[in-house]
Amino acid sequence: MDPATGAQEITRPAGGRGATTFACGQCGATLSFEGTRTQRCPFCDSPNFVERPATVGLPDPQFVVAFVGDNVVAHRALDRWLGSRSMFADSALRDAKVEDLRGVYVPAYLYSTVARTSYTAQIGENYQETETYTTTGADGKSRTETRTVTRTEYRALAGDHLGYVSDVIVTASAGLANDELQRLEPFDLKQMRRFAAPLISGWITEEFSRSKDDCMKLSRGEAVDQIGHRLGRYMPGDSYSDLAYKTTVSWESLDPILVPVWVFAVRYRPDKPPLRVLINGQTGQIAGKAPLSPWKIGIAILGTLAVITGIVLGLRAYEQHRHTRQAEVLYER
Numbered sequence: 001m002d003p004a005t006g007a008q009e010i011t012r013p014a015g016g017r018g019a020t021t022f023a024c025g026q027c028g029a030t031l032s033f034e035g036t037r038t039q040r041c042p043f044c045d046s047p048n049f050v051e052r053p054a055t056v057g058l059p060d061p062q063f064v065v066a067f068v069g070d071n072v073v074a075h076r077a078l079d080r081w082l083g084s085r086s087m088f089a090d091s092a093l094r095d096a097k098v099e100d101l102r103g104v105y106v107p108a109y110l111y112s113t114v115a116r117t118s119y120t121a122q123i124g125e126n127y128q129e130t131e132t133y134t135t136t137g138a139d140g141k142s143r144t145e146t147r148t149v150t151r152t153e154y155r156a157l158a159g160d161h162l163g164y165v166s167d168v169i170v171t172a173s174a175g176l177a178n179d180e181l182q183r184l185e186p187f188d189l190k191q192m193r194r195f196a197a198p199l200i201s202g203w204i205t206e207e208f209s210r211s212k213d214d215c216m217k218l219s220r221g222e223a224v225d226q227i228g229h230r231l232g233r234y235m236p237g238d239s240y241s242d243l244a245y246k247t248t249v250s251w252e253s254l255d256p257i258l259v260p261v262w263v264f265a266v267r268y269r270p271d272k273p274p275l276r277v278l279i280n281g282q283t284g285q286i287a288g289k290a291p292l293s294p295w296k297i298g299i300a301i302l303g304t305l306a307v308i309t310g311i312v313l314g315l316r317a318y319e320q321h322r323h324t325r326q327a328e329v330l331y332e333r
């Protein structure tokens with residue numbers, strides 16, 4: 001174990017004994033199946049999915065966040081999500097098979113670091129001032145009046161911040177981009193367990209397929225962003241501007257981890273890219289975009305316009321009616 005990074009490299013193929021490895025020719029994900037098999041890639045629904053030997057020399061996962069609930073729970077979440085989007089969704093989506101929902105242990109890295117930050121900012125303090133101004137009264141004469149205005153005074157602030165960032169997770173998956181993983185976060189890392197093969201047995205596991213160096217860079221970037229958000233919350237005064245900071249990281253650790261993700265990828269029209277819905281296998285947090293039907297949206301907009309036109313016409317008729325009534329009343333007098 002490298003004391004500087006806390007990472008450990010063991011040359012042993014990922015996945016348990018008896019697992020079969022398949023590589024996707026479309027998205028590049030390499031997945032290990034035990035028991036359950038699929039003809040298509042769970043990430044992109046590509047049929048270009050071929051068996052191949054497991055890659056050797058990959059990092060062994062150190063930790064795992066386990067799936068909570070089985071695929072019945074995930075189906076329910078997916079049905080709810082599809083249901084709430086069915087109004088404008090492409091009708092081909094309704095014929096999509098929900099059986100294509102698959103649980104995958106996705107490779108990622110868990111990063112932590114001590115971050116030392118020097119920052120500068122302009123801190124705004126509000127104060128109230130009475131100001132006089134000239135106005136022209138109803139009599140046409142100008143006169144002087146007073147009003148209270150809020151002004152902000154800025155002063156320079158510089159300081160140091162020492163903090164621990166411990167919960168950065170970045171993707172090491174070819175099938176799942178980092179921004180997709182971020183939309184599923186957070187994972188509850190208090191429930192994280194030390195890796196043991198039985199924990200993932202029976203599930204699909206993706207091989208680690210992004211380099212550790214790339215994942216390290218990505219992690220540092222996320223950690224520095226987190227520091228920026230923290231500094232923003234921590235700034236004194238009523239407001240601040242020109243926040244600039246420089247962070248130095250030390251005592252970094254980068255550990256291979258597996259995180260649970262339900263993947264639903266469906267090619268519902270041959271000419272369209274597949275729809276992909278992702279569900280956090282621990283929390284049920286869902287991320288996806290239902291393809292919308294331009295026809296349905298168009299009809300809905302026309303419908304709304306018709307309702308608005310109806311209201312406007314109705315109001316006009318009412319106004320006309322009222323005017324007529326008022327006229328009638330005048331005549332009575």
Ligand SMILES: [Zn+2]
Nearest residue numbers: 024027041044
């Ligand atoms: Zn694929």
